Amino acid sequence: MGTRKQIVDAANRLFYQQGYERTSFASIAEAVGISRGNFYYHFKTKDEILEAVLQARLGDTRAMLAGWTEAAATPLERVFRFVDIVVTNRGDIELYGCPVGTLTSELAKLGHPSRAQAVGIFGVFRDWLGEQFKELGHSANADDLALQVLAFSQGVATLSNAFGDRDYVERDVRRLKTRLMSLDT
Amino acid sequence: MGTRKQIVDAANRLFYQQGYERTSFASIAEAVGISRGNFYYHFKTKDEILEAVLQARLGDTRAMLAGWTEAAATPLERVFRFVDIVVTNRGDIELYGCPVGTLTSELAKLGHPSRAQAVGIFGVFRDWLGEQFKELGHSANADDLALQVLAFSQGVATLSNAFGDRDYVERDVRRLKTRLMSLDT
DNA sequence: GCGACAGTAGGACAATTGTCCTACAATCTC
DNA sequence: GAGATTGTAGGACAATTGTCCTACTGTCGC
Numbered sequence A, B: 001m002g003t004r005k006q007i008v009d010a011a012n013r014l015f016y017q018q019g020y021e022r023t024s025f026a027s028i029a030e031a032v033g034i035s036r037g038n039f040y041y042h043f044k045t046k047d048e049i050l051e052a053v054l055q056a057r058l059g060d061t062r063a064m065l066a067g068w069t070e071a072a073a074t075p076l077e078r079v080f081r082f083v084d085i086v087v088t089n090r091g092d093i094e095l096y097g098c099p100v101g102t103l104t105s106e107l108a109k110l111g112h113p114s115r116a117q118a119v120g121i122f123g124v125f126r127d128w129l130g131e132q133f134k135e136l137g138h139s140a141n142a143d144d145l146a147l148q149v150l151a152f153s154q155g156v157a158t159l160s161n162a163f164g165d166r167d168y169v170e171r172d173v174r175r176l177k178t179r180l181m182s183l184d185t
Numbered sequence C: 001g002c003g004a005c006a007g008t009a010g011g012a013c014a015a016t017t018g019t020c021c022t023a024c025a026a027t028c029t030c
Numbered sequence D: 001g002a003g004a005t006t007g008t009a010g011g012a013c014a015a016t017t018g019t020c021c022t023a024c025t026g027t028c029g030c
Helices: A003-018 A025-032 A036-042 A046-071 A076-082 A090-096 A099-110 A114-136 A142-163 A164-183 B002-017 B026-032 B035-040 B046-071 B075-083 B090-096 B099-110 B116-133 B143-163 B166-183
Strands: none
Touching: A003 A025, A003 A036, A003 A046, A003 A090, A003 B099, A025 A036, A046 A076, A046 A114, A046 B035, A046 B166, A076 A114, A076 A142, A076 A164, A076 B035, A090 A099, A090 B099, A090 B143, A099 A114, A099 A142, A099 B090, A099 B099, A099 B143, A114 A142, A114 B143, A142 A164, A142 B046, A142 B116, A142 B143, A142 B166, A164 B143, B002 B026, B002 B035, B002 B046, B002 B090, B002 B143, B026 B035, B046 B075, B046 B099, B046 B116, B075 B143, B090 B099, B090 B143, B099 B116, B099 B143, B116 B143, B143 B166
């Protein structure tokens, strides 16, 4: 595997687990197993790595959603896949929170120029969810419903990270699904 | 005002606006207008400041909730006060997110020993909300309802920070209030 | 074989980090 | 007023930060 991709992958993981500010050039280089000097050959600044990571995440997100669009037959099932993230990834979420939400708020605090790109990942989810609700026949408030589902997953992820209460998470997921099913009539 | 309190206040604000990791001794000292050396007289380590800040936040939170308990006549009104936070503090939330949620997740990523104390602030809100739902006659699922309301505010705060969409925030607040009112019958 | 070039290693660089020490100023006690 | 205590200033300290440079190794086309 190309060194550049290895760097992006390691940075992606470390940014998620430790935060952007905390993660240093040295720790990324160590994780990949290359020298700090070589690092500079691939990325001039830390911001450049962040941009590459955000680009990768954007691509991964799009690919994941495209996969769901294909794999799940109905729009409701697709939304359910999204809602289930907090259960599927509960292990990581309990430890590090939601990758999108935590990075977005960290970049907001840092006043980082790439903040908009991080918000863009939220935007991809938002648009995709909106599409599903449109297909469900809720064109008028599709975006509003998308935001509600997005907010749900962010709220549950934050509490999951804080309390680690798996019963609550599953309870709330089931509750939202029930609400969404009553929408599909 | 005592220097120590000034330090805690400045650190509290800076931890919120810039994050814990980003905020340095130097920037706190500069904000207060004292020398870095004097700083050491009041707090030996950065962790000590964090602990003092968390203690202060815990006290502030308890005082605020006690005030609401007195000021608002019904438990439903009290819960509404909480829900309204995302509207009342929208300016700060759009810029820096929720003070509790963002600090908790940052400390989680850092693996910081004070993480539990930060989660404790969430716990104070959780318990207080649970009390209100008990008074509302929902003893059986009071804590579950408390978690739902907590998750709501975290979700809306995260999206408010990401998108800055005030219409959505107000819409969702009104929506939750309607749901809560139907609970009070 | 040779020159060009992508990739890597190691380390220099100034700046900043958290931590800690010593010396001075102010205030209080007796 | 003398002495002790509390508070403050300024700077030293090693470690780490992001950034950048130079020298070496391998591989390629010719």
